[in-house]
Amino acid sequence: MKGCRFFRQKGVHDRMGELTGLFRPGSLAVIGASRARGKIGNAIMRNIIESGYQGKIYPINPKEKEIEGLTSYPSIGAVPGDVDMAVISVPASKVLVAAGECGEKGVKALTVITAGFKETGKEGLDLEKKLLKTCHCYGMQMLGPNCVGLLDTHTPINASFAATFPIKGDIAFLSQSGAILLAILDWSSAAGLGFSKVVSLGNKADLSEIDFIQDAANDPYTRVILCYIEDIVDGARFLEVAGQAARKKPVIVLKSGVSQAGAQAASSHTGALAGSDLAYTTAFAQCGIIRARSMTELFDLAMAFSKSVIPAGNRVAIVTNSGGPGIIATDNVEQKGLAMARFDKKTIEDMRANLPQEAGIYNPVDVLGDAGVERFEFALEKVMIDPNVDSVLFLLCPTAVTRPVEISQALIRVRDAHPDKPVFAAYTGGKCLAEGVEILSSAGIPCFTFPEPAIECIRGLYNYSLYRRGAETAENGVSVKPDKKTVKAVFYDVIKDRRLTLMGSEAAEVASAYGIPAAPVILTTNPEEAVAAAGELGYPVVLKVASPKIMHKTDVGGVKIGIQTPEEVRLAFIEIMESVHRYLPKVIIYGIEVQKMMPKGTELIVGMTRDVQFGPLIAFGLGGIYVNLFKDVAFRLADGLTGTRQIEEMLTETKAYTLLRGYRGESPRDIAAVVDVIRRTARLVTDFPEINEIDINPLFAYEKGLSALDIKITIS
Numbered sequence: 170m171k172g173c174r175f176f177r178q179k180g181v182h183d184r185m186g187e188l189t190g191l192f193r194p195g196s197l198a199v200i201g202a203s204r205a206r207g208k209i210g211n212a213i214m215r216n217i218i219e220s221g222y223q224g225k226i227y228p229i230n231p232k233e234k235e236i237e238g239l240t241s242y243p244s245i246g247a248v249p250g251d252v253d254m255a256v257i258s259v260p261a262s263k264v265l266v267a268a269g270e271c272g273e274k275g276v277k278a279l280t281v282i283t284a285g286f287k288e289t290g291k292e293g294l295d296l297e298k299k300l301l302k303t304c305h306c307y308g309m310q311m312l313g314p315n316c317v318g319l320l321d322t323h324t325p326i327n328a329s330f331a332a333t334f335p336i337k338g339d340i341a342f343l344s345q346s347g348a349i350l351l352a353i354l355d356w357s358s359a360a361g362l363g364f365s366k367v368v369s370l371g372n373k374a375d376l377s378e379i380d381f382i383q384d385a386a387n388d389p390y391t392r393v394i395l396c397y398i399e400d401i402v403d404g405a406r407f408l409e410v411a412g413q414a415a416r417k418k419p420v421i422v423l424k425s426g427v428s429q430a431g432a433q434a435a436s437s438h439t440g441a442l443a444g445s446d447l448a449y450t451t452a453f454a455q456c457g458i459i460r461a462r463s464m465t466e467l468f469d470l471a472m473a474f475s476k477s478v479i480p481a482g483n484r485v486a487i488v489t490n491s492g493g494p495g496i497i498a499t500d501n502v503e504q505k506g507l508a509m510a511r512f513d514k515k516t517i518e519d520m521r522a523n524l525p526q527e528a529g530i531y532n533p534v535d536v537l538g539d540a541g542v543e544r545f546e547f548a549l550e551k552v553m554i555d556p557n558v559d560s561v562l563f564l565l566c567p568t569a570v571t572r573p574v575e576i577s578q579a580l581i582r583v584r585d586a587h588p589d590k591p592v593f594a595a596y597t598g599g600k601c602l603a604e605g606v607e608i609l610s611s612a613g614i615p616c617f618t619f620p621e622p623a624i625e626c627i628r629g630l631y632n633y634s635l636y637r638r639g640a641e642t643a644e645n646g647v648s649v650k651p652d653k654k655t656v657k658a659v660f661y662d663v664i665k666d667r668r669l670t671l672m673g674s675e676a677a678e679v680a681s682a683y684g685i686p687a688a689p690v691i692l693t694t695n696p697e698e699a700v701a702a703a704g705e706l707g708y709p710v711v712l713k714v715a716s717p718k719i720m721h722k723t724d725v726g727g728v729k730i731g732i733q734t735p736e737e738v739r740l741a742f743i744e745i746m747e748s749v750h751r752y753l754p755k756v757i758i759y760g761i762e763v764q765k766m767m768p769k770g771t772e773l774i775v776g777m778t779r780d781v782q783f784g785p786l787i788a789f790g791l792g793g794i795y796v797n798l799f800k801d802v803a804f805r806l807a808d809g810l811t812g813t814r815q816i817e818e819m820l821t822e823t824k825a826y827t828l829l830r831g832y833r834g835e836s837p838r839d840i841a842a843v844v845d846v847i848r849r850t851a852r853l854v855t856d857f858p859e860i861n862e863i864d865i866n867p868l869f870a871y872e873k874g875l876s877a878l879d880i881k882i883t884i885s
């Protein structure tokens with residue numbers, strides 16, 4: 170790299186937030202351009218020309234003088250003018266030299282189509298690293314390698330070998346799979362879906378989904394961001410960028426593969442409860458990303474968000490010409506957490522006065538199989554103007570008298586008259602309804618074959634509206650003033666002792682340093698020390714064996730509760746020692762922990778497990794010995810978990826919350842204190858990345874205050 174001018178670290182362009190060299194290059198070169206039809210180097214040339222790209226195009230080929238009517242150059246160095254972007258489509262063995270020549274030429278960005286890099290193994294990975302180094306060295310941004318290329322319908326530019334150039338629209342689509350990208354492009358033209366940008370991410374050696382999401386968030390032509398991703402390299406940065414983007418426009422992600430969290434040995438309850446995919450679900454939900462679960466859902470949601478307005482609430486009205494689908498759809502609305510609208514009195518009166526007696530006038534409205542266009546239009550108009558309706562789902566089944574074309578036109582008229590309410594349709598049938606479906610699609614009304622995907626889309630839109638509203642009224646977090654020094658000192662001692670698990674007394678000290686109300690514990694090494702500790706704490710007390718190797722103390726006779734006198738303390742000390750030695754003769758025992766016996770409260774768990782991608786996840790739920798049986802737990806990312814409402818919302822996702830509010834005549838528990846413990850635990854694990862896992866179980870909740878009885882902390 171002879172003329173390497175400066176060294177650009179990966180991520181510098183993140184801060185610059187500019188991908189102009191890729192999307193709006195003033196000039197571009199195709200290295201590996203070919204005259205031969207059917208070759209990728211030829212397809213790219215033709216795509217660029219056919220897209221209507223207005224900048225200068227320089228084909229580069231060592232043998233040719235002219236390609237697709239344009240002057241060809243033997244090397245990029247021979248090009249007379251500046252080159253902003255180079256598309257590289259030569260075999261892998263030649264890419265490095267080509268990239269170096271681009272660097273020398275002062276090219277700003279590369280799109281490397283060529284395969285044969287890290288996806289092929291060690292040798293390919295080494296080559297990819299060298300390629301990246303070349304890019305950094307010359308300050309070039311790189312898309313790929315191993316990608317289909319990129320398209321921008323507004324520039325316009327098609328620097329790819331995709332067979333279809335999409336219609337102009339407002340969806341930015343980023344895909345880690347070339348095949349999925351090509352499939353969606355082909356499908357979209359039939360579905361009438363338009364794109365602003367389409368990017369094949371390839372191996373993401375330099376630019377990744379993070380850069381393109383950031384770009385799309387700021388792009389005035391993009392209204393919806395759609396992603397297919399297989400892995401996320403920098404989870405924290407992804408969440409930051411995608412979260413910021415989601416506040417401006419919907420970000421829909423289909424993430425295949427599962428998180429590595431599950432692969433991690435989970436020694437805590439919290440870790441076992443978290444499971445493999447949970448980190449993604451939690452992280453996505455928390456930063457407002459709409460998660461598609463399948464390719465079908467990705468396509469459906471893309472259509473819904475691109476074509477529909479966002480509903481003001483979750484109340485759905487259904488209009489149908491047949492009972493069965495109406496009932497199925499009603500069930501589905503409720504299962505998905507939406508609500509069937511309860512019509513206004515006026516709506517019901519109008520329906521009663523104008524529809525046949527046999528018609529269903531409540532929600533779902535059944536206009537009956539013999540309905541003509543006027544009846545459909547009347548019912549649709551009435552539900553559209555009802556103030557208790559937030560979105561409308563129209564279901565049509567073919568009968569001998571159904572006129573799908575005219576009915577679709579009526580639906581479009583109603584939608585056009587009330588453009589602020591989302592309208593979805595499901596035309597359940599085939600040939601008879603095809604023309605009607607076509608008419609709705611062209612008019613931008615999402616139309617499905619069955620009701621369920623339509624309802625899923627309404628749910629997606631509604632959830633996004635909730636997120637946006639929440640983000641707009643986001644509260645300031647409450648800060649915690651911790652004693653970090655104490656925690657550091659405890660960890661220092663534990664590591665010096667060549668342990669990774671804290672003893673109960675150490676864990677209580679760490680928790681107390683962060684204001685988590687740990688029941689006081691004193692470590693003792695002989696019966697007399699234990700008696701003194703009990704005297705200091707006050708009777709009754711609990712005695713527990715202290716050994717980092719014993720996870721389940723009760724199983725080995727390592728716990729005695731309800732101890733009332735010094736004699737009982739002495740006896741309990743000896744009995745515990747004997748019992749543990751009998752069960753586990755070789756285990757190291759540090760002594761016996763004496764803890765004040767706390768009154769019984771509502772048993773909760775607060776815990777933390779660490780996900781490799783997204784960092785610490787905080788868990789809250791029903792505690793005690795049945796946590797893994799009941800699995801009544803809600804999770805949140807610890808990062809930024811400071812707001813009271815935000816934490817309260819987490820509590821409401823569990824059954825434990827019902828207990829906290831006072832179940833069947835019981836007095837309510839101290840919910841504010843629970844919120845505070847969650848906030849403090851989140852702060853503790855954010856401040857100390859060396860904490861691997863935490864289980865506070867049980868955490869007793871009382872009418873006033875809490876007590877953390879058993880705290881397990883492991884560090885790494």
Ligand code: COA
Pocket residue numbers: 200201202203204205208209210229230231232233243257258259260261263267282283284285315316317346347348
């Ligand atoms: N500079 C400019 N052009 C060069 C060159 C150089 N240094 N070296 C060779 N060329 C020319 C070749 O002469 C050829 O032109 P021609 O057709 O006029 O002979 C053209 O570049 C292409 O080179 P060729 O050796 O014919 O390669 P190819 O077209 O068979 O394959 C790739 C090149 C990039 C398509 C192939 O290596 C590849 O990676 N294919 C997979 C792509 C893919 O699937 N990507 C991921 C999608 S998800």
